[in-house]
Every structure is written in C-alpha cells, then in structure tokens.
Amino acid sequence: MQEITARQVNVVDPFWSPRLAVNAEKAIFHQWEQLEATRCIDNFRIAAGEKEGFREGFFFSDSDAYKWLDAASRIYALHADPKLGSVMDSLITLLRRAQMPDGYIFTYNQIHFPGQRWVNLQIEHELYCHGHLIEAGVSHYEATGRRDLLDLCTKAADLLVRDFLDASNDQAPGHEEIELALIRLYRVTGKEEYLELARRFVERRGRIPFFPLHLWRQFKSHNKRKAHVAELRKAYMAGHPEHRSFRLPEDNFSKKPPFSRQRWYLSALRGLYAQQHTPIRQQTVPVGHSVRFGYLETAAAMLLREKPDLSSRSTQRGKEKRSSFESLVPFVFKKESPDETLLSTLEQAWERMVARRMYVTGGLGAAPGLEGFGRDYELDPEYAYAETCASLASLFWNWEMALLTREARYSDLFEWQLYNATTVGMGQNGNTYLYNNPLAVHQGVARREWYVVPCCPSNLSRTFADLGKYVYSSEEGNVWIHQYVGSETTVDVGVPVKVKVESGLPWTGKVRILVKPGIQKGFKINLRKPSWAAASLGEQTTASGYDPRNAHYDTFLRVWSPQGETLEFNFDMSIQLRRAHPKVKGHVGKVAITRGPLVYCLESVDNPGVDIFAAQLDPASLQDELVPDLLGGCVLIHGRTTDGKPLKFIPYFLWANRGESQMTVWVNCK
Known part of the structure; x- marks a missing residue:
C-alpha cells in the first residue's frame, strides 16, 4: 500500500486547521524558547567548544533538541516560515560543529566522559538520541530537499553500522527508537546496511545473556558515572560561583499504587520493562515501558513492510557475533518454532493490549512506577499513567499495521487515540502540556509550560504536522480513506484521482467525499465505517468498553466519472454509555460517556x-x-x-x- 505524504495533502478542516495553526505559529516557537531557557541547546555549544559552562539536563536531553528539529522540519514542509527556517539552520550549523569527525554526537559523554562511548546502552539512551537525530535529518531532507542535516545523520548512522552491525547480542539498544529511525533513513537513502542494522537491533531484543546480571552491572556503571558528574558539578560551582543551576517543574503528579518501586525493580531485572525478556517473536503480550513498547512494535511493522519475508524468517544467529556467555550457555536462549511469525506476534500483542490493557480513552500505561503496562484488567483511572508519548507511539504502530494489513481496526484505534489520548496532551494555547493523562484526578495534575522530562511537546508537534499523512493511502485500483479529516489530495490508482474529504467530525457525523479521476476509470474507494458509528455497542469484549475491532471498510467499486462524483454519509453520533469489563476492579456500577x-x-x-x-x-x-x-x-x-x-x-x-x-x-x- 502506498503512503500519501503530508506534503501531498492539504488539510482544510474546521476542527483541525485551527489546531495545526497553533502548532505551527505558537507551540513550536514556545518549545524552542524552553530548550534555550533550560540550556539544552547550550549543551551542544559547550560540546562544540563555543561556550563555557556546565552541562545541564538528563543524559538523554539531546533528544529533546532533535525531536524539536524533527517537528520544525515537518511544520516547515507545509509552511515555509522564514523565522522557523532560520532557527533550524542555526541549530543544524551548531550540530555540525558539535559532531565528532567520525560521526559520534552525545553531549553527555563528549562533555563529561571524553573518549567514552557505548558503555551503558541499557540506561543512558545513546542510541535513542541518535535515533531522534536521524529522524530529524530525514524529516528535514523531506521538507527542504537539502542534504546538510541528512549528511550529518548518515555520518552518524555509518558509525553505528561499523560499531554495531556485527556486534554481540549484549550490544542491543536500551530505549527503542533507533530501529525505526534507521528504517526511515533507509527509505530515503536506499542503503541496505541501515535496514539490516535495524533488523538486527530488533532481533537482538531478549537475547542478552544473563540479563539481570548485565543490567545490574549497567546500573553500577551508571551510578558511578553519575557520582563523577556530581563531583564535576561541585568543582565547577566552586570555581564559578556566579553559575546558577535550575530545577525544571516535575512531571504531573501521579498517584502510585502500593509496591510500585518493587514492581519496577522486578520488571527491570526480568527484562520486561525494556522488552528484553524474550526474543521479539515471542513478545505476544504488551509489557514494560509503554513508549518503548510502541516504538519497538512500530519498527517491527516497518520491517515487515520493507521485507515481508521477515515474518517467516528465523533469526540468523549463526551469522552474528555471539558474546562469550552465549557461546558457553546456549541453553539459556529460547528456540523459536518454525510456525512463529513476526506479523502474528504483532497481531497478538495488539489484541491483548486492546482487550485487556488499554483505557477507554485509548491511554496506555496503568502502572506509574513502570511508566507502562500493568497486569490484565489493571486499569485504575486514578493510577493511570497514560503518557502522551505512549499514545503517540501507538499511533505510529497502528498506522504501520493499517498499511501492512489493510484492516480497519488499526485506523479506528488511531482515530480514537488521536482525539482522546493524544490531543489532550497539548493545551489550547499551544504553550502548556500534560505529560501523563489519568482518568480521575482529585488534585495535583495541571498543564505546565515544560517538564523535567519534556519528551511529549515536540512529539505532539511533529505528529500534528504530519496529520495529513494519515488520511489516505492507495494501491493499484484502490483508494483508502482512513481518517475523516477535511482535506484534499491527488492519488495514483493507475491514473491520477483528485479526492476531497469534507468532515464535521468530531462534532457531527456528516462526511462528504468528492472523487474526480482525470479520465473515466474503474477503481475502488475504501471507506472506514467507524466502530463507534452504531446505535448499539454490542457484547462487552474489552476491558475498557471500546472495541476498534468492530470497524470495517465499506468498498465502493464503480467506473468513476471525470466530472466528479460525491459520496455522502451521516455517521450516527448517539450518546453512548460504555461499561468496563467486570474484571476491571472498581468499575461496577460506573459508565464512561462517549459520543462519536x-x-x-x-x-x-x-x-x-x-x-x-x-x-x-x-x-x-x-x-x-x-x-x-x-x-x-x-x-x-x-x-x-x-x-x-x-x-x-x-x-x-x-x-x-x-x-x-x-x-x-x-x-x-x-
């Protein structure tokens, strides 16, 4: 199935257009101001030797700058604002000066531990940061056609290929992101080694020998390095009494259930927290950190779209370098039966998530201590973590699954999470955000201008900028309309076809679609019938009361006139009372109100x-x-x-x- 990029779609929608304007005119500039104010950008100036100072922020804060550059590039692709372009250019120039000659760039190590790299992959997010850098480079190239940032990113990616392509399994990434970034880079460069490295990173998950011991050593190393940074800070402050550190506001208060810390320790040591507990084809249950999980599933689905034979391919472990532990004790690794496939694994994980581990808003992550999934039917509304980035990761995964399978359930969940679990993350003014999104709040949760971990704002902005990308797709003889967002585009079904959607969603169910081929031509228009567009909800089969599996595509096959033809619908927008599954504690005698x-x-x-x-x-x-x-x-x-x-x-x-x-x-x- 062929994607239609956001640049090929003109979004004109009474609901979305004002929000996209706020994103492009206010939110993206507010985010840049916050990155400067919190000295995230200064870290690169220090690494480049252009500024005196002490590095501020978490070890992974480089990713916040990269994600902003990614979002800015996607916005610039649609609205070439000179002011935004100037800020992007200044940051790209700075990154080029901060990057080392061989392509390495990670300010935490460059400033605090010169000469050290890849020493703590499970905790310190080096590869995660490189992933967001690569995504920014791809987005900037797609937006501008320029290669300056893309060349910087390919330089970094080439370093990763040299250092990791034939590495042992204990060189698996920690926080997922690099995998999907490498696939995006492959799509614009055609370099097979990027796709192969992404595949190997995905296949290495769950294969680190003696993972609890490995993680314990990583924590020991990380704590030692943190202590070293603390000593460096103390020495710097003694010599620079004028330097003022600052504290960012904490993330939203989240009420935690009993034994949250103990659950995190167990989850981390067992590998569940970071999806390192078992090889990818055996990960049929969503576990651990919900953002990491979503990025991993997205990458796996992207791999299947690029190389469908992966779904039946066993891991070629013999072709990869093994660690000494793996060579000595092969019995610790589970063998995969020939009938296990990657696509089947993804489908099973999605089914389990929807049926037992998702809130009625589409929010993901019931365990605040884990920042991720709880047990089946563990969906307390007040404990809900439901991080904004988790719902965004799910959007990315559902989009890839929709393109891969042509099944309406994935686009249906995309819509539900977009309107509820995602859009809630940004305030109406574009300058305030929610990090976690509980479903019941007595006190302590409010929108803030920034957070100590500000991963969500620019993630939201890049997704909103790309909204048009998720509306249409095509293939020979077929046009697919996944989302009812007011917009127009031209798709190729053997001949160019102009398609225009007029939509009243989410306030009214009125949808009007104009189809106008260049010549008289027979082809199919596939329109999603939403799961919510039914007078009766039917049998309760999910924990939340929402079931995207009730969606389907209606297909209209005809010879379409070049004068244009119109399809009109009025989806039912009845108020519905949704009840949770009886196994969800504390929900008996309660309802959630939904409409459309x-x-x-x-x-x-x-x-x-x-x-x-x-x-x-x-x-x-x-x-x-x-x-x-x-x-x-x-x-x-x-x-x-x-x-x-x-x-x-x-x-x-x-x-x-x-x-x-x-x-x-x-x-x-x-």
Missing part, C-alpha cells in the same frame, strides 16, 4: 456544588448541545443526577484548560 469518537468527562469547574466522584447519573437525562463560545467551540453533554442536580460533561481532550481542577471519566450509573 470522543470520550467525555466531568470537570469540577463546570459542576460547582457537585461531588463529581459521588454523583449518581440519571442516564435518561443526557442531551448534547453545540456551544460555540466554550473552549473554542465544542459539543457539551448535559445530564442530571438522580436527585436532580445538573451535570455538564466536556470532551476529555479539553479538560485542564481552565486551571487546576478535579476530573473524572467514569461516573456512577446503576
């Missing part, structure tokens, strides 16, 4: 005098209303408690835009 693709919530600012956690909903009282002057214009849902008090539900993605407040998605309803 949106999940709704009660926020205390809209419901004065009502205890939103104790209120008992009268379901017969629910009515929707379009309110143009509230929160930029939205559809509210009005209701009443059983004792007659008014209730006002707003879309979940809009909560926390009016200061700190209480909120709940699940409400009492007999």
Whole structure:
C-alpha cells in the first residue's frame, strides 16, 4: 500500500486547521524558547567548544533538541516560515560543529566522559538520541530537499553500522527508537546496511545473556558515572560561583499504587520493562515501558513492510557475533518454532493490549512506577499513567499495521487515540502540556509550560504536522480513506484521482467525499465505517468498553466519472454509555460517556456544588448541545443526577484548560 505524504495533502478542516495553526505559529516557537531557557541547546555549544559552562539536563536531553528539529522540519514542509527556517539552520550549523569527525554526537559523554562511548546502552539512551537525530535529518531532507542535516545523520548512522552491525547480542539498544529511525533513513537513502542494522537491533531484543546480571552491572556503571558528574558539578560551582543551576517543574503528579518501586525493580531485572525478556517473536503480550513498547512494535511493522519475508524468517544467529556467555550457555536462549511469525506476534500483542490493557480513552500505561503496562484488567483511572508519548507511539504502530494489513481496526484505534489520548496532551494555547493523562484526578495534575522530562511537546508537534499523512493511502485500483479529516489530495490508482474529504467530525457525523479521476476509470474507494458509528455497542469484549475491532471498510467499486462524483454519509453520533469489563476492579456500577469518537468527562469547574466522584447519573437525562463560545467551540453533554442536580460533561481532550481542577471519566450509573 502506498503512503500519501503530508506534503501531498492539504488539510482544510474546521476542527483541525485551527489546531495545526497553533502548532505551527505558537507551540513550536514556545518549545524552542524552553530548550534555550533550560540550556539544552547550550549543551551542544559547550560540546562544540563555543561556550563555557556546565552541562545541564538528563543524559538523554539531546533528544529533546532533535525531536524539536524533527517537528520544525515537518511544520516547515507545509509552511515555509522564514523565522522557523532560520532557527533550524542555526541549530543544524551548531550540530555540525558539535559532531565528532567520525560521526559520534552525545553531549553527555563528549562533555563529561571524553573518549567514552557505548558503555551503558541499557540506561543512558545513546542510541535513542541518535535515533531522534536521524529522524530529524530525514524529516528535514523531506521538507527542504537539502542534504546538510541528512549528511550529518548518515555520518552518524555509518558509525553505528561499523560499531554495531556485527556486534554481540549484549550490544542491543536500551530505549527503542533507533530501529525505526534507521528504517526511515533507509527509505530515503536506499542503503541496505541501515535496514539490516535495524533488523538486527530488533532481533537482538531478549537475547542478552544473563540479563539481570548485565543490567545490574549497567546500573553500577551508571551510578558511578553519575557520582563523577556530581563531583564535576561541585568543582565547577566552586570555581564559578556566579553559575546558577535550575530545577525544571516535575512531571504531573501521579498517584502510585502500593509496591510500585518493587514492581519496577522486578520488571527491570526480568527484562520486561525494556522488552528484553524474550526474543521479539515471542513478545505476544504488551509489557514494560509503554513508549518503548510502541516504538519497538512500530519498527517491527516497518520491517515487515520493507521485507515481508521477515515474518517467516528465523533469526540468523549463526551469522552474528555471539558474546562469550552465549557461546558457553546456549541453553539459556529460547528456540523459536518454525510456525512463529513476526506479523502474528504483532497481531497478538495488539489484541491483548486492546482487550485487556488499554483505557477507554485509548491511554496506555496503568502502572506509574513502570511508566507502562500493568497486569490484565489493571486499569485504575486514578493510577493511570497514560503518557502522551505512549499514545503517540501507538499511533505510529497502528498506522504501520493499517498499511501492512489493510484492516480497519488499526485506523479506528488511531482515530480514537488521536482525539482522546493524544490531543489532550497539548493545551489550547499551544504553550502548556500534560505529560501523563489519568482518568480521575482529585488534585495535583495541571498543564505546565515544560517538564523535567519534556519528551511529549515536540512529539505532539511533529505528529500534528504530519496529520495529513494519515488520511489516505492507495494501491493499484484502490483508494483508502482512513481518517475523516477535511482535506484534499491527488492519488495514483493507475491514473491520477483528485479526492476531497469534507468532515464535521468530531462534532457531527456528516462526511462528504468528492472523487474526480482525470479520465473515466474503474477503481475502488475504501471507506472506514467507524466502530463507534452504531446505535448499539454490542457484547462487552474489552476491558475498557471500546472495541476498534468492530470497524470495517465499506468498498465502493464503480467506473468513476471525470466530472466528479460525491459520496455522502451521516455517521450516527448517539450518546453512548460504555461499561468496563467486570474484571476491571472498581468499575461496577460506573459508565464512561462517549459520543462519536470522543470520550467525555466531568470537570469540577463546570459542576460547582457537585461531588463529581459521588454523583449518581440519571442516564435518561443526557442531551448534547453545540456551544460555540466554550473552549473554542465544542459539543457539551448535559445530564442530571438522580436527585436532580445538573451535570455538564466536556470532551476529555479539553479538560485542564481552565486551571487546576478535579476530573473524572467514569461516573456512577446503576
């Protein structure tokens, strides 16, 4: 299936266009200001020898600059703002000066540990940072056609090929990202060694010998290095009393269940936290850090799109260098049976996630201590971590699966997570963000301008900039419309076909599609029938009450007129009451309110005098209303408690835009 890039799609949509404008005109510049204010960019100036100072931020903070450059490039591809272009150029020039002659760039080591590299792959995120650098280079090249940043990235990637292509299995990456970045680089350069290194990185997961011992040694090394950095800071501060360190605001408060720290230790040592517990083809259950998991699944699906035979290929371990431990004790490695395939593994993991480990918002990550997945049906709304980046990682995975399988369920989940678990991450002003996204908040969660780990803002911005990419795809004789976002493009089905979508989503179900081939031509238009567009939800089969597997594509095959033909739909937008699976604790007698693709919530600012956690909903009282002057214009849902008090539900993605407040998605309803 052929992708249609964002540059080929003109998004004109009453819901999305204003948000994309905020992203391009406000959010991206705010993020740059924060990177400068928090000295993230100064770290590169210090590494380049252009500035005196002490490196600030986490060891992985380089990735925040790269992710911003990636987002800026994708925005620039659509809106060539000279101001944005100038900032990008200045950063690219700085990166070229900071990069070492052989392609290495990682300011933590360059500044604090000159000459050291690749010493702590499981913890210190060197390869993760290089991955985001490579993604930025690919995006910049696609946006501008220039090779300056791409050449910098290929230089770094060539170093990775030299150092890791034939390395032992204990040289597997820690936080996933480099794998999908290398595949993107392969797609623009055609260099097979990048694709092969990505494949080997994916295949090495779960193959580190004696992983608990290996990780313990990595932690010991990391702590020793942290102590060294602390001594360097102390010495620097003694000689530079004018230097002022700073503290970024912590990530949103997250209520943690008992024994969270102990669960993290066990998860990490067993390899579950970092998806190092078993080889990729045996990872049929989503576990561990939910962002890492999503990036790994995305990379695996991308590999299958590039090389479909991978789905039946056993790992060619004989062709790769083994560690001494592996050679001595081969019995510690699980053997894969011939019938296990990568595609089957991805499908099983997706099924398990949707059926048992996903919130009704599409949020992922029930265990704050793990920043990731809990047990089956462990979906406490107040403990929900549901990191914004986790939902973004799921979007990337679902898109690759949609292209790979042509199944509507993946595009359906993409839509649901986009409107609920993702869009909630950015405030309406583009300058405030949510890191984690619980479904019940008594106190302590508010949007902030920046975080101690600011991974989500630029991740959101690059995804929003690429929105048009996820609407259409094509292949010989077929046009696919995955998302109902107002837009137009030209697709190739043997002849050029102009396609235009007009959409009222998410407020109304009205969709109008214009199809206009250059000549009279027969082909198929495949339109997704959303899972939510049904008067009845049917049998409860998932933990959350939302089931994307009920979606399907309706196919329209005809000879289309060059004068243009129109398809019109009005999807059902009934208010629906969703109930959690009985195995989800604490949800009996509660419902989540949804309408169309949106999940709704009660926020205390809209419901004065009502205890939103104790209120008992009268379901017969629910009515929707379009309110143009509230929160930029939205559809509210009005209701009443059983004792007659008014209730006002707003879309979940809009909560926390009016200061700190209480909120709940699940409400009492007999």
